[in-house]
Amino acid sequence: MPRVTQLVLNLQSKPGVLANVADALGRAGVNIEGVCAVETAGRGKIRLLVSDAAKAEAALKAAKIRCGREEAISVSLENRPGALAEAAQKLAQAKVNIKCAYATTGAGVPAAVILTVSNLSKAVAALGG
Numbered sequence: 001m002p003r004v005t006q007l008v009l010n011l012q013s014k015p016g017v018l019a020n021v022a023d024a025l026g027r028a029g030v031n032i033e034g035v036c037a038v039e040t041a042g043r044g045k046i047r048l049l050v051s052d053a054a055k056a057e058a059a060l061k062a063a064k065i066r067c068g069r070e071e072a073i074s075v076s077l078e079n080r081p082g083a084l085a086e087a088a089q090k091l092a093q094a095k096v097n098i099k100c101a102y103a104t105t106g107a108g109v110p111a112a113v114i115l116t117v118s119n120l121s122k123a124v125a126a127l128g129g
Helices: 017-027 053-062 083-093 120-126
Strands: 003-012 032-040 043-050 068-077 098-106 109-117
Touching: 003 017, 003 053, 003 109, 017 032, 017 043, 017 053, 032 098, 032 109, 043 053, 043 068, 043 109, 068 083, 068 120, 083 098, 083 109, 083 120, 109 120
Parallel strands: none
Antiparallel strands: 003 043, 003 068, 032 043, 068 109, 098 109
8 A cells, every 4th residue: 555645735714725726736737636625713724645746845835835745545445335444443453543534436446545644654554555
């Protein structure tokens, strides 16, 4: 299971913020492969999985948008009821906390789940990677 680098942006939650981020990346030719955006108390936290992290960071910097990096894992799961529960249980038994999870699914294809966890190495071992 691959380790992935996601970009993390902590921004004000207001209309147009995600549009500006996506526009800066699009103009730089960076593809957004995964996105998780949440709001808490008027602030937005956006996690992005992109085709080229270095190019994305440069594009965001040029647009005056600050970001950081965060390591995560990409887990391929069967697209069936209970698959995520089984993976999450393995992590719980290994005492690995899931801090963030987002996924994509499609009919007849495996689900791609991105997990930000408290201990990357333990998570990979617990999930058999």
